[in-house]
Amino acid sequence: MSELILHHYPTSPFSEKIRLILGYKRLAWKSVIIPAISPKPDVVALTGGYRKTPFLQVGADIYCDTALICDILEHRQPTPTLYPAHNKGVARVLAQWADSTLFWTAMAWSFSPAGAAQVFPGAPPEVLKAFAEDRAKMRVAVPRLPPPDAAAACKSYLRRLANMLEEQSFLLGAAPCIADFAAYHPLWFTRHRTPAMAGILDHTPSVLAWMDRMAAIGHDQEQAFSAAEAIALAAQSTPAPLKNEPFQDEHGIALGSQVVITSESFGPEPTQGELIAATRMHYTLRRSDERAGTVHVHFPRIGYILKKAPSA
Known part of the structure; x- marks a missing residue:
């Protein structure tokens, strides 16, 4: 499986949430330190606009928002679980x-x-x-x-x-x-x-x-990695095949449409791309960048707003 790359900075509280979960699950990860404030050109090359901290990269797949990142880490390493079955x-x-x-x-x-x-x-x-x-x-x-x-x-x-x-x-x-x-x-x-x-x-x-x-849980196996290396890795990678999950249409926007996704409350910067998945819990956009190549950018549904792109 592709390596986990966390784009973060040391004083970011939401990054500490994910760093500890990586430690709890004993997952090795690579650390890319990003700026605390804009401009963030290396971040935007991968996300297309989203600039909240942190985000997770797995090859050419970019996962935004810690709620989604937690689900991805749970899938990668189900035990110990973040979501106890009884509650x-x-x-x-x-x-x-x-x-x-x-x-x-x-x-x-x-x-x-x-x-x-x-x-x-x-x-x-x-x-x-x-x-x-x-x-x-x-x-x-x-x-x-x-x-x-x-x-x-x-x-x-x-x-x-x-x-x-x-x-x-x-x-x-x-x-x-x-x-x-x-x-x-x-x-x-x-x-x-x-x-x-x-x-x-x-x-x-x-x-x-x-x-x-x-x-006391700690951060486990952290390895330094540069933004340039992360972008190069995305460019030479192919996004993972999408899971065969039903298309859940709440907006009347067809798959293949150009759309924009923004946060509903914090971080209004839009990410635009082709809508290639809208499942029960997640959105996925396909987009291309001259540095990062073709990437899939993933968002949770909760906390995010989906609209047709202005030119669509």
Whole structure:
């Protein structure tokens, strides 16, 4: 099977989610470090426009959004599972809450002035300004909580997580599942990237102990890889054959149409290509790039909007 290539950067919380899952499943992976803000020409060569972090590359197949990446890793290595059979629906719903509500609340708290200064220690003001402007452009429908309101919400959410950990080691049982990895990464950012704001975690010792257990999983077998090598690999690879899954048409857009896919809430940059699959859970676009060649770019349905391309 083709190697797993994660395009990420060290301080990205969603990347930490995937790095830990790779460690949990003991999967070897190659690490391509990408810029935290635009421009990202090497990213766009592979994705066609999508620029959120991280994304996963397997040869000439590009997987966008960590929800989809988790499914791909589960298929690659089913054990230990991210989706326990007895409560996989609950695990997915809890993970979706953690990746959205908990994440944005934790970010609003972490990027209070004292925390923001620690994200880029020693950086000149123009660096902070560029990061803030970049993220403002990516915010489509995500309200920004003032720090006092974020603090109140964070404390409530932490107490709820602590309640789940009263009689078990992880959120839904004796082993971590997708909900644990999703809830961990925004709190990891607060604890490790903005320690000035991490005192909020001290009110819930059981959450801190759970975080220690999650951190102990590690990232496993990471190997450095360059963006140029990743693009060259895509160019010399052929996308994997699509699974024989039924076409699920919700839009009246036929396979073979030129379409555009965008995020519904964060990261409005569009990816355009030929719609070659629309299954129960995923979309796949075929597109060509002068550097990366023909690639298949995959998106989850949830969280993304599909439309006909303007010229179609």
